[in-house]
Amino acid sequence: MLEVESLNQYYGGSHILRDVRMTVPDAELTVLLGRNGVGKTTLLRCLMGVVPTKSGTITWRGSKISSMATHARVASGLAYVPQGRDIFGRLTVEENLLVGAASRKAPSKIPDRIYDLFPVLRDMKNRRGGDLSGGQQQQLAIGRALMSEPQLLILDEPTEGIQPSIIRDIGRTLRQLVDEMGMTVLLVEQYYDFARELADRYWVMSRGEIVAGGAGSEMDAHGVRELIAV
Ligand SMILES: Nc1ncnc2c1ncn2[C@@H]1O[C@H](COP(=O)(O)OP(=O)(O)OP(=O)(O)O)[C@@H](O)[C@H]1O
Numbered sequence: 001m002l003e004v005e006s007l008n009q010y011y012g013g014s015h016i017l018r019d020v021r022m023t024v025p026d027a028e029l030t031v032l033l034g035r036n037g038v039g040k041t042t043l044l045r046c047l048m049g050v051v052p053t054k055s056g057t058i059t060w061r062g063s064k065i066s067s068m069a070t071h072a073r074v075a076s077g078l079a080y081v082p083q084g085r086d087i088f089g090r091l092t093v094e095e096n097l098l099v100g101a102a103s104r105k106a107p108s109k110i111p112d113r114i115y116d117l118f119p120v121l122r123d124m125k126n127r128r129g130g131d132l133s134g135g136q137q138q139q140l141a142i143g144r145a146l147m148s149e150p151q152l153l154i155l156d157e158p159t160e161g162i163q164p165s166i167i168r169d170i171g172r173t174l175r176q177l178v179d180e181m182g183m184t185v186l187l188v189e190q191y192y193d194f195a196r197e198l199a200d201r202y203w204v205m206s207r208g209e210i211v212a213g214g215a216g217s218e219m220d221a222h223g224v225r226e227l228i229a230v
């Protein structure tokens with residue numbers, strides 16, 4: 001389980017995360033929802049150690065990771081698919097995947113299971129990342145994160161700007177990672193129907209605070225769609 005306790009973060013003088021408290025249970029898919037600019041990406045960056053936290057603790061499977069460097073968090077089992085994907089456009093698909101294994105010793109081959117999850121990446125392994133469609137790049141970004149063999153996969157709005165057929169594929173893949181491989185997934189999402197369909201649990205963030213949470217099956221009854229409607 002990932003546990004976040006009283007997390008606070010500031011950009012300059014503005015208080016972005018306010019006493020954030022959240023748990024992400026093992027082998028479940030947890031969705032974090034919230035409108036634009038409420039601090040979702042900032043929270044994920046704090047989880048990964050890409051930005052420092054002002055106060056509070058992050059505990060992963062009983063160990064405090066909040067002061068660890070990003071690479072140490074990756075070594076402890078966390079992986080991150082950033083918003084906007086951050087694919088290397090001039091590297092091939094295969095090279096992009098190998099970058100994801102850079103923290104592990106002597107990576108030289110892409111495991112079959114990555115290509116089995118995303119067959120399109122096998123077909124396109126010698127193409128440049130920049131030549132892929134947005135949806136294919138998103139699949140590549142997920143595949144790259146899986147190269148470190150994470151136990152907790154963190155994704156930031158993977159459906160943003162992607163065609164519906166690939167959104168469905170990505171949803172199926174995420175469920176497969178949880179249900180068949182026992183992975184823990186934390187998904188930041190604004191697309192309500194996608195989130196509702198996938199979520200075992202949910203949290204809602206508003207202006208840097210967690211304002212609601214519960215079982216995924218309760219999202220409709222709890223009015224989450226209205227909470228995040230623009
Ligand atoms: N590097 C930065 N420096 C200063 N302010 C920032 C920085 N990054 C984000 N912010 C501000 O912090 C707030 C939270 O941003 P964040 O990107 O975490 O929100 P978000 O919930 O991920 O939004 P979106 O749904 O648009 O991705 C916003 O007001 C944003 O303008």
Ligand SMILES: [Mg+2]
Pocket residue numbers: 040041042083156
């Ligand atoms: Mg964001």
